[in-house]
Amino acid sequence: MLKQTSAHFFKVVSKLYLILGIMLAPIPEAIAADDSRTNAELLQEIEQIKARLKQLEELVHKNADGVETAKQTAQQALTKETLVTDKLANGQIPLGHTNLSFSGWLQGTMTWRDHNELASASSTNFGTPFPKSIAYGVHELRADARNSYFALNMKSAEVDDVKLSGRLEVDFQSIGSNTTQNNNGWAPRLRHAFVEVDNAATGWHFVAGQTYALTTPYGNQVRSDGSPSADKAWTMLPSLPIINVGQLDDIGPAGVNSPRPLEFRLIKTFYNTALAVSLDSQIVSWAGNIAGASPVYTGTTLSSAANNQFNNNATQNLSLSTVPDVLMKATWQPDPSTFYETFGIVRSYRDMNGTTNLTGTGTTHGFGGGVDSFIKLWPGKLDITGGIGYGSLGGYAGNGIADVTFDATGKPTVVKEMQGWIGVLAHPSRELDLIAYAGTEHSHSAGVSGTDYGWGNPNFLNSGCAILNGVCNGSVKAVADVEVGAIWRFYNGSFGHVDFMPQITWLKKSLFSDINDFAPSAHNVAVDLTIRFYPY
Known part of the structure; x- marks a missing residue:
């Protein structure tokens, strides 16, 4: 023309x-x-x-x-x-009007535990056995490459100030029906799958898909390209290639909420602030197990409506509620070295009709919230981060404290907990990060009525915890842990970089006291040695 x-x-x-x-x-x-x-x-x-x-x-x-x-x-x-090929960055390839790039790492981890959790490497959590368990007296050594992950990143051209991007990320932390340690047939697991729509002119952003919830502190992450956290750009958008505070998978310290539900998130960014609201698929942890297997009751055995969150396992049930979790978040960055954020959550819990030995059913609502911060005390050299939370947050942390229980009438009753965590990140050089975290969660009793119902009921017997290989699964009152580790990039060249990531974890969990004032507790120590290769 x-x-x-x-x-x-x-x-x-x-x-x-x-x-x-x-x-x-x-x-x-x-x-x-x-x-x-x-x-x-x-x-x-x-x-x-x-x-x-x-x-x-x-x-x-x-x-x-x-x-x-x-x-x-x-x-x-x-x-x-014009195709986006005119604006390609290193490592990108064109596909129509979209740029594709890859991220991820290859990883091998060896984990030693003082007490055997019968868990894979890089999965140390609060599943540690109690002292009278046979597993408690046996050390554990695990090694695997299951935490290797691969991500496909998509980014479109910007047309009329609107840009589209997406991310598909998988690892191998799931377990197939025929998987054993010998055949290493680990099944893939979906970590992230979302699309993001950004309008730079108006500051509006929309995210749809599976990714970290708004409860996740976005001030506690190290970029997966190997640069220290001091280089982190603050945002509530999930498209940055990031890893969570825990170097291994998504396991951070107690008190950190980092689930990845399916969600629909709307964000409005301003000069130095941002507001967001999100509708999330429910993540619910109900107290009690089917047939009263745990905890052990002093009276009538009862069957709970064990409608836990879905985890691709046939033994788990779906949440019964028809109302999504509603999350809100606000962030503020007054200067480049200081970042604050606060979140709130509204949840709905519904019991099951015809629950065995219960006289009624009902629905209740739970609430929660928290504040997190990140401060660069010495920009580029020393950072401090931390946060607190309170409310119905147990399922979002995933450390053994329930979100909801039920009383003698069958009415769901919210389990509230207090959370707190702190982290210190030092960056002596571009090749070395030193990391230390500590966190705790403390739950309150809920729904206690009669001798058989609720969370933290003193009539629940913990006597099995004092018997060799006995049942010891009472209501968890508190968890706490300390993590100390490092990221050493001993090779950093044109073909990527290789990191050595040692970490030592100490953790403890405690149960509520029973009618005999017996409150058992258990602790564990784990040492993780990881080699991680970033080829992109």
């Missing part, structure tokens, strides 16, 4: 110059010799020639303006049609 317009313009200009050449050519001698015309007639002819010249000049300018307009229109059209 642009070439055709240019050719037409040059044809028009050529004709105009031909006309001008003819009009301005020397007057023939015959005409010059003819002096029979008066001066007035000659002046009139000159004025006519000037008027004609003016018309021709206007015509030339008009055609020139048309050509320029056509040129600009063509350039705009070409810009809109």
